[in-house]
Amino acid sequence: MAQSLLGQMKEFLTKKGWLSTRPLFVTIDGDGFIYRSGFDHRSVGELIYDEILCVYPYCFTASFIAGEMEKYPAEFDVDLVREILALENVEAASHSWSHPHDWVSEDVDIEQETTHSVRYIEQRLLPQGKKVKLFLWTGKCNPTEQALAAVDRLGIGNLNGCNPFVPWVWVGKSLQFSARAYDDWHYMDLGRLIRETGGSSVYSFLKGYHGRLDGFSRIITFYHDHPDLPVHVYFHWYSAVRRESLDALKKVLDWCSDQGCRPVFASDYVTDLRASITRVSR
Numbered sequence: 001m002a003q004s005l006l007g008q009m010k011e012f013l014t015k016k017g018w019l020s021t022r023p024l025f026v027t028i029d030g031d032g033f034i035y036r037s038g039f040d041h042r043s044v045g046e047l048i049y050d051e052i053l054c055v056y057p058y059c060f061t062a063s064f065i066a067g068e069m070e071k072y073p074a075e076f077d078v079d080l081v082r083e084i085l086a087l088e089n090v091e092a093a094s095h096s097w098s099h100p101h102d103w104v105s106e107d108v109d110i111e112q113e114t115t116h117s118v119r120y121i122e123q124r125l126l127p128q129g130k131k132v133k134l135f136l137w138t139g140k141c142n143p144t145e146q147a148l149a150a151v152d153r154l155g156i157g158n159l160n161g162c163n164p165f166v167p168w169v170w171v172g173k174s175l176q177f178s179a180r181a182y183d184d185w186h187y188m189d190l191g192r193l194i195r196e197t198g199g200s201s202v203y204s205f206l207k208g209y210h211g212r213l214d215g216f217s218r219i220i221t222f223y224h225d226h227p228d229l230p231v232h233v234y235f236h237w238y239s240a241v242r243r244e245s246l247d248a249l250k251k252v253l254d255w256c257s258d259q260g261c262r263p264v265f266a267s268d269y270v271t272d273l274r275a276s277i278t279r280v281s282r
């Protein structure tokens with residue numbers, strides 16, 4: 001991909017007066033990075049790289065579950081992650097060390113999940129000059145005050161959970177920033193489908209299910225109906241296990257192009273939002 005594609009596209013859209021003020025950011029949830037596509041010989045990461053990251057001139061926040069690098073060394077393609085994170089239009093995020101489901105649980109090692117996962121990604125996966133910019137909460141997305149404080153100490157923002165209509169909540173002295181839209185999991189109705197089919201894992205379900213899984217494109221109606229919200233495209237790596245769910249994601253991103261949304265990195269969105277809150281509360 002041409003390194004300056006993003007800049008060229010922004011310049012072109014601005015000149016044409018087509019760049020709206022509605023911000024657009026795209027976050028990739030770390031789940032399923034180690035999966036392989038069910039319709040192609042490539043891994044889901046390769047497909048997202050080839051068909052999404054190198055094609056759409058948007059700002060992407062790509063997250064990884066850092067501990068998978070050690071737990072699944074054969075499946076976690078380190079070279080691919082490095083290529084992804086070297087792209088000009090991709091920033092890095094941590095999706096924790098082991099993907100805690102419930103952050104309130106005593107079993108969660110907060111330092112390992114937050115500080116260590118961020119440092120690990122920075123040391124092993126990021127090119128020089130790039131840092132992890134955001135922490136994306138996992139599971140129930142219910143960080144404790146201590147977990148939020150640990151991420152705050154790293155000097156990075158956080159995102160995920162809460163209600164898309166409420167941009168942030170205070171948890172003790174820290175701010176938890178909300179995802180601003182529902183994700184592909186929600187629109188594909190995966191929770192219900194996996195339960196009903198007795199599937200043991202997301203991966204085995206995605207590979208074995210015979211119905212269509214293109215529900216994510218329905219989020220366009222949500223974006224359309226709530227023009228006051230930023231456009232937050234929030235999907236998981238595993239959306240590329242199935243051809244039709246990857247195509248649904250493209251349909252969503254094509255809609256964003258038609259709207260002339262203003263691409264921003266999710267970390268910049270969070271930073272700006274935090275600054276506005278600090279100003280108001282002063």
Ligand SMILES: [Zn+2]
Pocket residue numbers: 029030031095099137138139
């Ligand atoms: Zn996740």
